[in-house]
Amino acid sequence: MTANVIVTVEREFDVPRPQVFRAWTVPAELAQWRGSPGWHVEPSGLVGEPKPGGRHHHVTVRESDGLAVTTDGVYTEFFEPDVFVSRERITGDPGIDPAVPLELRVEFTEMGRHDTLVRIIQGPYEPDVAGWHGEAWEKELNRLADFLGTAGQEARR
Structure with a gap:
């Protein structure tokens, strides 16, 4: 088979765009939410260099059996708080060939005064x-x- 499918997912948040962007690009924040239910991000070894050419790295672990999935990426575009693009190699995920890099593009669009539309575009799968x-x-x-x-x-307190 050929990896030729791009996945696109969107969600609107009632949160200002800079705050949403930080949640994706600040390792300590990313570690608090990344991973599906039943998974967590290992706090050790997190890397985040938010700039073009900057590296990012995290490991998510499935709690039921300890399966570890590692994401190693390099930002190819980084325009805070609008968009980032990363070329990534993912290892440990049985559905992804670690020899084939994925591209992750995350767009942050301001919607009204405080809302943010997040659009994730990733592939090829x-x-x-x-x-x-x-x-x-x-x-x-x-x-x-x-x-x-x-x-x-917490910010409103």
């Missing part, structure tokens, strides 16, 4: 695994919404 990777992004965005709600409450 093999056709038989693209659907469940899209579902995984949906679950992660639910966790991001929870994190941003909590982070927003």
Whole structure:
């Protein structure tokens, strides 16, 4: 098979764009929400160099069996707080060939006074695994919404 499917997922958050962008690009914040339910980001070894050519790295671990999935990426574009693009190699995920890099593009669009539309575009995926990777992004965005709600409450205190 040929990896030729691009996954696109969108979600609108009632949170200012700079705050949403930080949740994606500041390692300590990213570690609090990335991963589907039943997964967590290992706090050790997080790397985030938010600039073109900057490296980012994180490991998500499935709690039920310890399966570790490692993401190593380099930002090819970085325009805070509008968009970043990363070329990534993902190892440990049985549905992704670690020899084939993926491109991740995340756009942050201001909607009204305080809302932010997040658009995730990632691929190429093999056709038989693209659907469940899209579902995984949906679950992660639910966790991001929870994190941003909590982070927003703390910021208002």
